[in-house]
């Protein structure tokens with residue numbers, strides 16, 4: 734079976750077969766779809782791709798869970814069904830956080846709902862002198878995050894905690910989060926049936942979790958500290974209306990509102 738047939742087979746379950754083959758090639762062979770189109774694939778590569786595509790089509794499971802790994806910020810992270818699959822949009826959140834952290838010379842940053850640890854670990858890799866803390870309410874997710882921190886040799890402090898309940902006042906310069914923000918009536922994404930409910934759903938409207946997080950962050954942040962969070966582009970207008978705080982919103986590469994930044998006054 735050649736690349737063309739594999740793409741065809743994958744299109745039975747995937748809205749974007751090219752992107753998925755590209756992901757498999759990157760994760761398994763440090764290659765890419767462009768490279769495969771130019772130089773072709775070896776028999777070994779085709780054989781492996783066939784096996785993965787077959788499992789993907791028959792089980793419906795996302796390739797990242799099949800392979801047990803995912804890419805974020807050009808690094809490979811271990812993932813399993815206890816954590817959300819890292820999304821490329823979240824790189825914009827990490828990028829904005831890095832930019833602000835450098836600007837204000839942040840000393841202590843907290844990542845709430847760390848999941849596989851992608852945000853906290855990326856921040857630690859890019860800002861080795863900053864103290865990075867990361868929480869999750871899910872013990873299973875924290876195990877994945879720990880494993881990734883060990884694999885990438887990143888000194889992050891992980892704490893099992895319900896939102897911000899275990900921290901005192903004036904603790905952080907930045908609180909960053911990619912919170913669960915899907916609402917009960919939001920359009921269904923096929924992947925979601927394999928990902929943890931707790932990582933996805935943020936309440937009936939979707940932004941209840943985020944609202945609570947912003948409120949809890951107010952006194953945990955130092956003066957002139959920042960909350961930087963990923964938002965659901967489809968309910969962000971209602972969300973910002975209910976927080977009623979001065980903020981900025983940044984768009985993703987599809988022109989969708991994706992990152993909310995609030996400076997603590």
Ligand SMILES: C[S@@+](CC[C@H](N)C(=O)[O-])C[C@H]1O[C@@H](n2cnc3c(N)ncnc32)[C@H](O)[C@@H]1O
Nearest residue numbers: 817846847848869870871895896911912913932
């Ligand atoms: C959308 S996922 C984000 C995971 C990861 N940060 C990422 O960007 O891929 C949200 C995370 O929040 C965690 N979570 C849900 N409720 C929580 C709570 N009350 N306190 C802390 N973390 C929570 C979930 O377990 C999940 O790992």
